[in-house]
Amino acid sequence: MDANATTPLLPEVFEAMRPYWMEHFGNASSIHLHGQQARTAVDRARETMAEFFNCHDAEVVFNSGGTEGDNTALIGLLHPGDHLITTSIEHSAILEAARRLAQHGVETTFVAPQPSGLINPTDILRAIRPETRLISVMLANNETGVLQPVEEIGKIAADTGIFFHIDAVQGAGKVKIDVRKIGCHLLSISAHKMHGPKGVGAMFVRRGTPIESLLVGGSHERRRRAGTENVAGIVGLAKAAELAMHSLADGTIEHLAKLRDHLETEILRIPGTGLNGAGADGKPVVRAANTSNIWFDHLEGEALVIALDLKGVAISGGSACHSGATEPSHVLMAMGLDKTRARASLRFSLLKTATDADVDHVLRVLPEAVEHLRAISSVATGTLG
Numbered sequence: 001m002d003a004n005a006t007t008p009l010l011p012e013v014f015e016a017m018r019p020y021w022m023e024h025f026g027n028a029s030s031i032h033l034h035g036q037q038a039r040t041a042v043d044r045a046r047e048t049m050a051e052f053f054n055c056h057d058a059e060v061v062f063n064s065g066g067t068e069g070d071n072t073a074l075i076g077l078l079h080p081g082d083h084l085i086t087t088s089i090e091h092s093a094i095l096e097a098a099r100r101l102a103q104h105g106v107e108t109t110f111v112a113p114q115p116s117g118l119i120n121p122t123d124i125l126r127a128i129r130p131e132t133r134l135i136s137v138m139l140a141n142n143e144t145g146v147l148q149p150v151e152e153i154g155k156i157a158a159d160t161g162i163f164f165h166i167d168a169v170q171g172a173g174k175v176k177i178d179v180r181k182i183g184c185h186l187l188s189i190s191a192h193k194m195h196g197p198k199g200v201g202a203m204f205v206r207r208g209t210p211i212e213s214l215l216v217g218g219s220h221e222r223r224r225r226a227g228t229e230n231v232a233g234i235v236g237l238a239k240a241a242e243l244a245m246h247s248l249a250d251g252t253i254e255h256l257a258k259l260r261d262h263l264e265t266e267i268l269r270i271p272g273t274g275l276n277g278a279g280a281d282g283k284p285v286v287r288a289a290n291t292s293n294i295w296f297d298h299l300e301g302e303a304l305v306i307a308l309d310l311k312g313v314a315i316s317g318g319s320a321c322h323s324g325a326t327e328p329s330h331v332l333m334a335m336g337l338d339k340t341r342a343r344a345s346l347r348f349s350l351l352k353t354a355t356d357a358d359v360d361h362v363l364r365v366l367p368e369a370v371e372h373l374r375a376i377s378s379v380a381t382g383t384l385g
């Protein structure tokens with residue numbers, strides 16, 4: 001239930017990668033046969049990623065994952081005096097990059113979401129200034145799964161001549177990505193969120209986008225990312241992307257959404273619960289197929305995480321742990337939840353390979369765990385007066 005943290009390799013991904021650690025171990029920059037084998041594998045992977053993004057091969061840059069892509073989009077494009085527009089619900093890879101840039105004369109406007117978790121494109125439009133150079137908005141939120149209106153934001157960026165980056169780390173593999181349709185200049189993904197290996201990712205960089213590499217050295221990736229290519233990782237990313245395209249076409253992701261909906265409906269039958277990511281009508285807004293974020297009144301989310309872990313369910317709270325102190329989630333707080341409710345929220349995120357049995361197990365152990373924790377907390381409240 002924690003696929004948004006990371007996912008296991010699919011067996012096909014592992015098998016595709018295997019030869020590139022042993023017999024085909026070459027450096028893709030070498031001229032000899034070993035190098036040629038590695039280069040061919042990287043070229044083939046680039047073709048697959050170009051299909052995945054709907055772009056040209058030359059617009060794909062391989063890197064180390066989502067953090068690097070997000071950092072590169074901001075730090076590689078913005079200069080002192082520039083203005084950045086992003087949202088207050090982004091991943092820390094964006095938020096911290098913006099914080100770093102603030103020390104170098106780049107101002108940022110953080111657009112807040114509506115209570116549903118959706119960003120209103122009009123709020124992006126209103127934030128534009130003459131010096132705005134970049135808009136960066138995520139495709140799917142990692143905590144709520146809420147899908148942002150990136151096509152509408154893309155139109156705003158095109159009309160105003162501003163660069164547009166999308167953090168698609170949590171959207172990749174769950175919704176079809178089409179960079180031409182969206183009209184973005186930059187888009188980042190990470191292999192390990194879509195059943196590929198950790199430490200590898202890719203970026204779409206539209207031809208002519210003046211992005212500077214964070215790493216300098218060799219002339220790899222057309223001078224857009226120095227460092228010997230992680231050939232096995234790149235092959236694994238491409239295999240995961242190929243399988244993701246199949247899953248989007250063959251009904252696997254629709255089935256996953258049904259499984260998530262069933263899990264969510266049943267959990268919401270527990271009294272004192274509610275959905276994070278619902279509109280004013282109480283209905284869920286458009287979300288990635290695998291994610292559901294739910295609050296449970298009268299308990300601590302962290303206690304429920306531990307109780308579920310003991311029952312064989314690996315899950316995360318809607319909160320992140322900073323230097324030992326549990327801070328309520330910045331995403332849920334930005335959506336207007338109070339601290340108590342934000343701390344009492346859990347993120348259920350299903351693997352693509354999740355089964356009915358997995359969901360049934362959660363539904364068997366969760367109500368009991370909630371009841372138990374609530375009983376303890378009411379006793380504690382009574383004792384403390």
Ligand SMILES: Cc1ncc(COP(=O)(O)O)c(C=O)c1O
Nearest residue numbers: 065066067091093142169170190
């Ligand atoms: C939305 C989002 N962006 C970026 C990242 C960072 O990706 P990576 O783990 O590949 O550095 C994550 C990972 O949790 C994420 O969820």
